[in-house]
Every structure is written in structure tokens, then in C-alpha cells.
Amino acid sequence: xxxxxxxxxxxxxxxxxxxxxxxxxxxxxxxxxxxxxxxxxxxxxxxxxxxxxxxxxxxxxxxxxxxxxxxxxxxxxxxxxxxxxxxxxxxxxxxxxxxxxxxxxxxxxxxxxxxxxxxxxxxxxxxxxxxxxxxxxxxxxxxxxxxxxxxxxxxxxxxxxxxxxxxxxxxxxxxxxxxxxxxxxxxxxxxxxxxxxxxxxxxxxxxxxxxxxxxxxxxxxxxxxxxxxxxxxxxxxxxxxxxxxxxxxxxxxxxxxxxxxxxxxxxxxxxxxxxxxxxxxxxxxxxxxxxxxxxxxxxxxxxxxxxxxxxxxxxxxxxxxxxxxxxxxxxxxxxxx
Numbered sequence: 286x287x288x289x290x291x292x293x294x295x296x297x298x299x300x301x302x303x304x305x306x307x308x309x310x311x312x313x314x315x316x317x318x319x320x321x322x323x324x325x326x327x328x329x330x331x332x333x334x335x336x337x338x339x340x341x342x343x344x345x346x347x348x349x350x351x352x353x354x355x356x357x358x359x360x361x362x363x364x365x366x367x368x369x370x371x372x373x374x375x376x377x378x379x380x381x382x383x384x385x386x387x388x389x390x391x392x393x394x395x396x397x398x399x400x401x402x403x404x405x406x407x408x409x410x411x412x413x414x415x416x417x418x419x420x421x422x423x424x425x426x427x428x429x430x431x432x433x434x435x436x437x438x439x440x441x442x443x444x445x446x447x448x449x450x451x452x453x454x455x456x457x458x459x460x461x462x463x464x465x466x467x468x469x470x471x472x473x474x475x476x477x478x479x480x481x482x483x484x485x486x487x488x489x490x491x492x493x494x495x496x497x498x499x500x501x502x503x504x505x506x507x508x509x510x511x512x513x514x515x516x517x518x519x520x521x522x523x524x525x526x527x528x529x530x531x532x533x534x535x536x537x538x539x540x541x542x543x544x545x546x547x548x549x550x551x552x553x554x555x556x557x558x559x560x561x562x563x564x565x566x567x568x569x570x571x572x573x574x575x576x577x578x579x580x581x582x583x584x585x586x587x588x589x590x591x592x593x594x595x596x597x598x599x600x601x602x603x604x605x606x607x608x609x610x611x612x613x614x615x616x617x618x619x620x621x622x
Contacts, residue, residue, distance in 0.1 A: 303330035303343045303621060306351045306359075312490075313450075313538065314347040316514055317370075320421060324613035328621055336361035343621055345395075346370065353380045358387055368620055370395045372535025373556065374404055375464065384408050393620055397535045398557045416619050419557055421612030422541035422604060426515045429547035429601065433522040435486075439505060442484035443587055445474065446524035446548070448517055448539055450489045458491025466530035466553065466574075471498040473528060473579045478504045481587060486524055488517065521546035525593075526586055531555045532573050541607055544568075544600035549593045551582040561607075567599035 303325070305318035318332035328343075336344050336359055344361040345368040346352035352359055352369045356379065361367060369391050374381070388394075394415045396402055402415050438444060451465035452458020461467045475498075477483050485499060485506040492508055499506045511517065521527075527543040527550040534556030543550045544561070551569040552558040562568040569585070571578030586593050 303328050303345065304336070304339050305330065305332045306336055306344060306346045307332055307334065308348070308351045311348060311350065312514075314351070317420070318347050320423065320609040321613050321616055324610045325617050325621075326614070328617060336365075340364050342366075343368065345620070348372065349380060353383055353387060356380075356383070358383065358390065360390055366392045368393045368395060370397075371401065371405060372397055373401060373464070373533040375533070381408060384410060388414070395620060398560060400556070400559070401535065418615045418619060419560070419607060419612065420536045420538060420541060421607050421609035422538070422545050423515070424545050424604065424608045427518050427521070427542045427545040429545075429597075430518065430522050433519040435519050435523045438486075438507070438523060439484055441482060442505070443477070443481040443526070444484050444486055444524045445477070445583075446486050446520060446527045446539075446543075447495065448486075448488040448520060448542075449537065450491050452491030452494050455490060457493035459493035459497065461494040462491075464531065464533040466532050467495050467498075469530040469532075469553075469574055469576055469579070470528060471495060471502070472576045473530065473583065474499065474504055475502045476576070476580045477583060477587075478502060480584065486520055488520060517542065518546060521548050524548055526550065526583060528579060528583060529553060529555065529558065530579060534558075541604055544604040547597040547601060549586045549596040549600070551579055551586065553579070561603055563599075567596055567603050 305322055307315045307318050322330040322332055340362055341364045344365045347370055349371045367390055388410055394410055396417055397420050399417055402417050405415055406412050447470060449465060451462050451467040453460040453462050474485060483504055485504060487506055487508040488511050496508060521542060527539060527548050529537060529552035531553060536556050540558055552562060553573050554570050562570050564570045569582035
């Protein structure tokens with residue numbers, strides 16, 4: 286409540302022209318807002334927790350959740366221009382029924398991939414109001430570095446990374462968030478553990494489901510809670526492979542971060558992955574829920590230094606166009622100007 290009141294008074298007395306709205310609990314969306322407002326040029330901008338008190342400005346709701354919650358639209362003053370970002374659709378989302386009304390207040394919608402744009406059009410949002418701009422990555426932070434500070438990993442293991450939130454709520458996360466594919470990820474790991482000495486490196490909140498599955502399968506793992514998202518770079522730089530097993534995504538950020546840190550990856554055809562990954566050139570792509578495909582392509586990467594090095598080299602080239610400085614400029618040109 287104190288943070289909300291502080292945001293309200295800051296909004297009233299601010300001379301910023303762009304306000305990026307985040308929910309205090311949305312740690313990933315908050316990071317997006319920080320990157321955009323820190324890197325954008327020619328516009329005074331800030332992130333805030335509420336639309337209240339803002340006048341004659343651009344109000345960018347960083348997620349559908351920050352715009353519609355509890356069957357209510359959090360509508361900013363009519364003097365503002367309204368932009369709403371929507372990354373992915375949650376199954377049986379009750380907010381879908383509210384889109385026709387919500388759209389009447391929105392000047393532009395934003396999403397990060399074309400598959401989501403198609404879904405938004407199917408919900409009745411006019412195509413000309415939808416702008417596709419991908420997520421970005423800070424390539425000054427996330428980069429290939431052989432001097433990682435992560436210690437005490439067991440030797441002679443294949444280290445596989447999974448750095449996300451894939452449990453429901455903000456507790457232990459024993460109940461899985463199936464759109465993130467933790468069940469698929471665990472099935473792949475269980476199969477890989479029969480062929481390799483696997484060690485899984487986990488970060489992110491609410492990982493209880495994955496940890497319980499790994500315990501039952503006798504797969505070694507380590508779970509670290511990080512206070513600073515930028516410290517993830519050390520974790521990327523000690524893993525041999527990243528697996529994206531999601532069913533729905535806006536990014537995910539791990540896609541860009543893996544490419545930037547020189548980590549070969551295999552991913553389902555989710556979110557931005559089909560737009561960044563050229564199969565067999567800078568990574569592998571498989572259909573949703575394709576456990577066999579994720580497993581077999583993971584084995585190809587782990588068994589071939591040539592394939593791994595090729596993906597690393599091509600991935601580093603791919604990600605050069607996705608630095609937040611360049612992506613923020615796209616926001617300025619296509620959304621804010």
C-alpha cells in the first residue's frame with residue numbers, strides 16, 4: 286500500500302510523458318519496464334504501480350494483468366493515450382470476454398510474437414491496432430564469459446539449466462503452471478538422466494513441482510533464489526544446454542539470454558522461438574509437448590561438440606539485433622511516437 290501511494294503522488298507531480306504500469310508482483314514485467322524506460326531516448330519516462338493521477342501522457346500497461354484484473358478494467362484518464370501489452374493467453378482466461386469493451390479504450394496493443402498477434406485478431410482486436418515488437422536482452426550483461434562465479438557444481442556432469450517460475454502462486458510452487466511445461470521438462474530430464482550424469486541448475490520462484498519430480502527420479506539439482514536478475518549470467522555460463530518446454534510464452538527471456546551467453550538450446554515452437562531459431566542452424570525446434578523430440582535433439586547437442594559450437598556461434602550472431610537499446614528504439618518509433 287505504501288508503494289502504491291508513493292506511485293500515486295509521483296504520478297501527480299511528475300513531468301514524465303511515458304508511464305509504464307507494472308504490478309508489484311510481476312517481477313518479469315517490471316524488468317521489461319526498467320529496460321524500456323532506462324534505454325528509450327527522446328521521451329521522459331518512468332515505471333509506476335498505478336495509472337491513477339496520470340494526465341495527458343502515454344500510459345503503457347506492461348501486461349494484460351495490469352490492465353484487467355478481477356473482471357475490472359483499470360482505466361486511465363481519458364486525456365491519456367493507452368497502450369496494453371499482452372504476451373500470451375492463459376487457458377480459460379475470463380478476461381477474454383472483456384476484450385471488446387477493453388479494446389474501445391485502447392489506442393494500441395503490443396505483443397512480442399506473431400503467433401500471439403494472430404490469437405489477438407481471432408479475439409476481435411483489429412489487426413491494425415496490434416504492434417509486434419520482440420523482447421530484448423541486455424547484451425552488456427548477458428554474454429559469453431568463462432569466468433562464472435558459480436561454484437561447487439559436481440564434476441563430470443551434464444549441466445542443464447531451467448531459470449523460470451513454473452509453479453502456481455508465489456509459495457513453494459508444488460502445483461504446476463502447465464503453460465510453462467514443467468511436466469514436459471521433467472519427463473525430458475528423466476529420460477536424459479538414464480543416458481547422462483545429469484545435474485539440473487534451477488533458479489526462479491515456485492519451483493516445488495520440478496524439485497519434487499527430480500527428487501523422485503534421483504536427479505541431482507541445485508535451486509538458487511536470486512535477488513538480481515543480472516546475476517543469471519553466471520548461471521548461463523556454467524550450463525551445457527538450456528531446454529524450453531513451454532506450451533505458452535511471450536518470449537521467453539531465457540531464449541534471448543541463452544543465445545547471448547552462448548548456450549545451445551532446444552525449444553518447443555512457442556512464443557518468439559520460431560521467429561529467432563532456425564532449426565538446425567542456431568538451435569532445435571520441436572512441436573508442443575514433444576518429449577521425444579526435445580530428448581533426441583538434446584542428445585544431439587550433448588553428443589556433438591561440432592553442433593554445439595555451431596549453435597553457439599550462430600546464436601551469438603542472431604541475438605545482436607535484440608539488445609534492449611535497439612528494441613527500446615522500436616518501442617519509441619512504433620508505439621510512443
